[in-house]
Amino acid sequence: MIIVFKPQAQKKDIQRVLDKVEKLGLQTHISQGENTLVVGLVGDTTRVDPKRIEVEESVERIMKVSEPYKLANRAFHPEDSVIDVSGVKVGSKELTLIAGPCSVESKEQLLEVAHRVKESGANLLRGGAYKPRTSPYSFQGMGSSALDLLVKAKEETGLPIVSELMSEKHIEEFNDKVDLVQIGARNMQNFDLLKEVGERIKKPVLLKRGLSNTYEEWLMSAEYIMAHGNPNVILCERGIRTFETYTRNTLDLQAIPVLKRLTHLPIIIDPSHAGGKWWLVEPMAKASVVAGCDGLMIEVHNDPESALCDGPQSLKPDRYDDLIKKIRKLEKAL
Amino acid sequence: MIIVFKPQAQKKDIQRVLDKVEKLGLQTHISQGENTLVVGLVGDTTRVDPKRIEVEESVERIMKVSEPYKLANRAFHPEDSVIDVSGVKVGSKELTLIAGPCSVESKEQLLEVAHRVKESGANLLRGGAYKPRTSPYSFQGMGSSALDLLVKAKEETGLPIVSELMSEKHIEEFNDKVDLVQIGARNMQNFDLLKEVGERIKKPVLLKRGLSNTYEEWLMSAEYIMAHGNPNVILCERGIRTFETYTRNTLDLQAIPVLKRLTHLPIIIDPSHAGGKWWLVEPMAKASVVAGCDGLMIEVHNDPESALCDGPQSLKPDRYDDLIKKIRKLEKAL
Amino acid sequence: MIIVFKPQAQKKDIQRVLDKVEKLGLQTHISQGENTLVVGLVGDTTRVDPKRIEVEESVERIMKVSEPYKLANRAFHPEDSVIDVSGVKVGSKELTLIAGPCSVESKEQLLEVAHRVKESGANLLRGGAYKPRTSPYSFQGMGSSALDLLVKAKEETGLPIVSELMSEKHIEEFNDKVDLVQIGARNMQNFDLLKEVGERIKKPVLLKRGLSNTYEEWLMSAEYIMAHGNPNVILCERGIRTFETYTRNTLDLQAIPVLKRLTHLPIIIDPSHAGGKWWLVEPMAKASVVAGCDGLMIEVHNDPESALCDGPQSLKPDRYDDLIKKIRKLEKAL
Amino acid sequence: MIIVFKPQAQKKDIQRVLDKVEKLGLQTHISQGENTLVVGLVGDTTRVDPKRIEVEESVERIMKVSEPYKLANRAFHPEDSVIDVSGVKVGSKELTLIAGPCSVESKEQLLEVAHRVKESGANLLRGGAYKPRTSPYSFQGMGSSALDLLVKAKEETGLPIVSELMSEKHIEEFNDKVDLVQIGARNMQNFDLLKEVGERIKKPVLLKRGLSNTYEEWLMSAEYIMAHGNPNVILCERGIRTFETYTRNTLDLQAIPVLKRLTHLPIIIDPSHAGGKWWLVEPMAKASVVAGCDGLMIEVHNDPESALCDGPQSLKPDRYDDLIKKIRKLEKAL
Secondary structure, X not given: XXXXXXXXXXXXXXXXXXXXXXXXXXXEEEEEOOOOEEEEEEOOHHHOOOHHHHOOOOEEEEEOOOOOOOOOEHHHOOOOOXXXXXXXXXXXXXXXXXXEOOEOOOHHHHHHHHHHHHHHOOOEEEOEOOOOOOOOOOOOOOXXXXXXXXXXXXXXHOOOEEEEOOOHHHHHHHHHHOOEEEEOHHHOOOHHHHHHHHHHOOOOEEEEOOOOOOHHHHHXXXXXXXXXXXXXXXXXXXXXXXXXXXXXXXXXXXXXHHXXXXXXXXEEEOHHHHHOOHHHHHHHHHHHHHOOOOEEEEEEOOOHHHOOOOHHHOEOHHHHHHHHHHHHHHHHHO | OEEEEOOOOOHHHHHHHHHHHHHOOOEEEEEEOOOOEEEEEEOOHHHOOXXXXXXXXXXXXXXXXXXXXXXXXXXXXXOOOOEEEOOEEEOOOOOEEEEEOOEOOOHHHHHHHHHHHHHHOOOEEEOEOOOOOOOOOOOOOOOHHHHHHHHHHHHHHOOOEEEEOOOHHHHHHHHHHOOEEEEOHHHOOOHHHHHHHHHHOOOOEEEEOOOOOOHHHHHHHHHHXXXXXXXXXXXXXXXXXXXXXXXXOEOEOOHHHHHHHHXXXXXXXXXXXXXXXXXXXXXXXXXXXXXXXXXXXXXEOOOHHHOOOOHHHOEOHHHHHHHHHHHHHHHHHO | OEEEEOOOOOHHXXXXXXXXXXXXXXXXXXXXXXXXXXXEEXXXXXXXXXXXXXXXXXXXXXXXXXXXXXXXXXXXXXXXXXXXXXXXXXXXXXXXXXXXXXXXXXXXXXXXXXXXXXXXXXXXXXXXXXXXXXXXXXXXXXXXXXXXXXXXXXXXXXXXXXXXXXXXXXXXXXXXXXXXXXXXXXXXXXXXXXXXXXXXXXXXXXXXXXXXXXXHHHHHHHHHHHHOOOOOEEEEEOOEOOOOOOOOOEOEOOHHHHHHHHEOOOEEEOHHHHHOOHHHHHHHHHHHHHOOOOXXXXXXXXXXXXXXXXXXXXXXXHHHXXXXXXXXXXXXXX | OEEEEOOOOOHHHHHHHHHHHHHOOOEEEEEEOOOOEEEEEEOXXXXXXXXXXXXXXXXXXXXXXXXXXXXXXXXXXXXXXXEEEOOEEEOOOOOEEEEEOOEOOOHHHHHHHHHHHHHHOOOEEEOEOOOOOOOOOOOOOOOHHHHHHHHHHHHHHOOOEEEEOOOHHHHHHHHHHOOEEEEOHHHOOOHHHHHHHHHHOOOOEEEEOOOOOOHHHHHHHXXXXXXXXXXXXXXXXXXXXXXXXXXXXXXXXXXXXXXXXXXXXXXXXXXXXXXXXXXXXXXXXXXXXXXXXXEEEEEEOOOHHHOOOOHHHOEOHHHHHHHHHHHHHHHHHO
């Protein structure tokens, strides 16, 4: 962290700031320019809130030099992390393929989809039990019974299960039944949930990017989970909010190489939510794979026209099968 | 809601959609143009998820005509709602003035600020007990003991208390100690918390706008709380995220007249978080008042340079006093 | 400007960067931390493109300390600039009131509006001759004949004229007929036009903010005009593009106090284009005045229902008159 | 286009609107619901400005059904357009590879880069002669002499030339020397330039997307050029402005499949400007190709450390060569 003082800063005010910084456990390196005094801070700056220094009248601005996250930082953990989800190695050379319906609607629906995506090569089954819906009048998910159906589908297909946790009151249930616990985009900065997940969830966590959160904020949310005890975090880009309204969100594929540089955690892409239209899934899934993602999370429904949630962005099983075949060819070419 | 069919849509596919719509309890009005079939849906469309119709291949697009919220909608409740916060009438002709420190840090700090803002004319005292912080390494608030200090400050000054609820596990405590329960920007779409607040919080709720949420999404979150049993919702604009980084966020004052048209709920402005700089508070507070807001929420700290949180945006008590005097003059001119 | 080197940077690579910087005419101040070498650059950094240093492999990042604009910078010109527009002093204590139709449509329309806004207290008359329209099939303005009608209206009312210049081919015509030359939002970074305006326009310039441009980019565009010879620049905020679509754009009133701090140039607010709805104009105009703007630019039309352009955001003359009366009361209270 | 009237709309006001619409040459189809009157407009609605109807007090809202562009619309031109750029068929099965330095800096630089990218397989040479720079103090390009160097490079390598036109005063020069005339992102809504380019430029045009422009606005700008006489428009996505600041812009690859659906015009991706960092170019270029783009525009410099412009995002010739080899493999796999 670097402090730039105002040209007119008084000696005693500068000293006051330096004393404050030293109380926070940091050393200072002073560089006196013609008009400007610049002070570099040395030590563990992740624990220093820059606003506590910025507030001083003598300070012109504060600039961060190092990232404010540590556990998620590739600088301190150069090798890629491989996260084991009940035997599926996320972040390894093999692509992780998560597929399944947006929400679990019935035993028939779920089992049919589960069998079909398994045949196509998926290695994890997704299905929403508790659904975050913008309207209180929309279908809110089947809840607990959906988790039981997912367990049943896992028994039949062998596919480990991914589902979204929306409240700490379901933590026990998720620890029992779910293999990969998803934190949705709208809860990315629900810090109390992140702490609980860090402390109490015994399974790996899939952390979706918030709709308007920066890479740094996203990694800080991963850091919350990790600092509270759960090191097994997988990141998932699912589109960000921009001015463009033709698509549901704008998929940010630059996130893949950027995160590979900033962090050692695996990164999964969800092209279904990003575009909100099924015909965008194939080109964006292929693009994600060649850009270097560790996996894909794709919504598949046996009858999208009857889906209770997000039908327009769901692939039919045949189309999913076709997509995976195309992706296998690309993988060979890489 | 209006359905526009594709020019090439087949009769049987159109019929299938009309049947689906009628099963959802709506009537249809058909308008056949030269190339395009347009169907208007009549009935309670708030309970219909447009995606369930948009998913049909024969459908070109769906257009909403009426707003998807009802309880929060001014169309069904033309008079302004006045919300009683332990005697303070929010939404009445008198401006609601919420003031206090970002976070409670000590008894001395809180009592000093409380007395000072009371003298200046504030009618509600704010103070953070549980703090949503981007970094797990930043000060997270004093927690429960902060609420006790707030109760103490209320006893001394008579000012009812506003504090942010971040987790359902604190609901009882908030019901006991807090007069106005704040839901922060990052939890605006934490739907499980909204439901719990609707069902179990016995006090009015201050619902902040999410950093990148539209007016409609914001009102849908109010609708969640109301539909789950708590009609006493106050809205709070605190700046939205844009491309501009000089300020912390961009304060959207158009929200005031827009919300006055869309909803009967009161609207409060928080200029402290929007700009992130204390010198932006005065001009934006004055602007908010003449634009027609029902109140202001402003951070005041007796010693911003030592604040553990958000010092740069906090006013000193003298500046707050001066601001309120200026606002009183404006009120007279209106 | 400050250079932060990578921890692993080699001595010879660092030297190479220092040599490059010195060739650009700057002095260097070196500060060696435990792991990080930080170098402050002293001298006129406005002429140094930071990317030319950022490109070096040994460099971790570049941080700007001082603003990249000089002529527009308040630091070098502490007093407010007052710009004389044919006798109207923009930036003085008196509020500048620009009013008139979006586009000039006929002699009758223009003269009626001109007389009405003059009676209400407007001191400058706006009217579009050349119109920037998203669609090539929309009305593109009356062109040159509109300027003649504006001159006629000026003769009758004494109000100096404001109109938008879209192409360098009209520069002579604008120098002859127009008192304040507007550069529209979509041309804010049309750098060739800015240069021409700086060199050849003999009248003051009203520079609108681009739809997604930062304060700094906006001031850099003002700097273009000033550096090319025309120091008389007035800034105009007219709303920025965000994710919210209910309003045409989001009006950023924080721009007023921020620009007052960064620059000495006057700032005008255009609430008509920002919201796109006539009923947003009054509350936002009042808010702008108490936030400290130097003037207002408001669209007024005698018959908005027949307007060829932007009818929904135009005030009728009676409403404009009423608004100005309210603003006069606010001015007294300030 | 569909008009939804307010529930309380009076008969005479409705009639007034219907008369207005019919005067604009459109037919009306009336659909009377329980509370709401909905009127569909039939005819060529591209020439109707929706605001002219929205302005009426009796109107609740206007909804567009068909796109406002025609010449660029795939609905009226189902086959892909193939644009001939001096023999290079853009939009055909063969990928268009545009490469070269951000700005032309010297004969040696340009010729070296030109020969190298030609060897790697590029089929068009880019080079900036006139440069749009945020700061008036940055290098503004070599101007006319750069165009002469580009012609020289074309003679030596056979590669047709791409360069950015910033002002109508250079139109003759560009018609003489340049094969593909680029309109930059900041001029995407410089409507006077678009008209001139449509009327007077005899070569194909590469139209970059504005930093915060929607797909529809972009296609409307293409429509400007086409409606003014030049049908040979190629679109170029180069990143949009979002809240994320780690990258220069956010590359929107969903643009590829979306535009393939909306328009018949070819689409090129520029990953260099989008990310602003050379190491983002390879993954994004590969992603673009598998997502279905018609070509890539990539900045290549023989000595990025000495580049006068955009060095950090430039590839060295060896890296470009390596990238093209990888892309060839992907093409085979598709």
